[in-house]
Amino acid sequence: MGNLILVLGVALWSVPHLFKRLIPERRAAMGEAGKGIVAISVLAGIVLMVIGYRLAExxxxxxxxxxxxxxxxxxxxxxxxxxxxxxxxxxxxxxxxxxxxxxxxxxxxxxxxxxxxxxxxxxxxxxxxxxxxxxxxxxxxxxxxxxxxxxxxxxxxxxxxxxxxxxxxxxxxxxxxxxxxxx
Incomplete structure (x- = not known):
């Protein structure tokens, strides 16, 4: 279970960071609200990485x-x-x-x-x-x-x-x- 949480954490870190590069038009259309969504996703990713790392056998x-x-x-x-x-x-x-x-x-x-x-x-x-x-x-x-x-x-x-x-x-x-x- 810990490894799955860890993978989800790495994904929640990576996807928001790559979003601007992979779909720049969509990210630009989100405006300032997009920055908040990215920040929350990245923070959730960090939390999941810590929890998953600690839980993983x-x-x-x-x-x-x-x-x-x-x-x-x-x-x-x-x-x-x-x-x-x-x-x-x-x-x-x-x-x-x-x-x-x-x-x-x-x-x-x-x-x-x-x-x-x-x-x-x-x-x-x-x-x-x-x-x-x-x-x-x-x-x-x-x-x-x-x-x-x-x-x-x-x-x-x-x-x-x-x-x-x-x-x-x-x-x-x-x-x-x-x-x-x-x-």
Missing amino acids: PIWLWVAPPVLTHINNLLVLIGFYLFAVSGLQTNLARRIRHPQLSGFKAWAVAHLLVVGTLQGVILFGGLLAWAVVSVILINRANRAWTPPPPAPVWKEGAAVVVALVLTAVVGWIHGWIGPWPFG
Whole structure:
């Protein structure tokens, strides 16, 4: 039952996010009300993912060697850095078309490496698939891409600091509600 709830949660996350890309005319016709529907659907998806993950009986597919914990943490740090790159529009954002989705993919791959259960594959593999499909759909819809203007160098340093702080804070919260992520 938990795996089914988990699949529904991933679907409720993915479908609203992809709706704008798959049926843009329909999404545009919904106007501002559409944003609320999307937000509620995504929030419901997150709730179902948490409930489904917790309810699912672990079916072990592999056991990660300890070294993967460090690779996981590095990929999560890179993911948070790419999120900061996106928000701050650093010079790296001039080279990476989708820094936020790239960061999300790094986070998902990191978790796939260390969570060797069926529900881990459903959750993190499903979210990774969503991010990959999102990039493909965005690139098909908008083939031309204009990089942001050059940014001051301090933004690069700020992105590193934001990534380090986020990694520490999220890691601490992760350890509080789930497994300790730092080995």
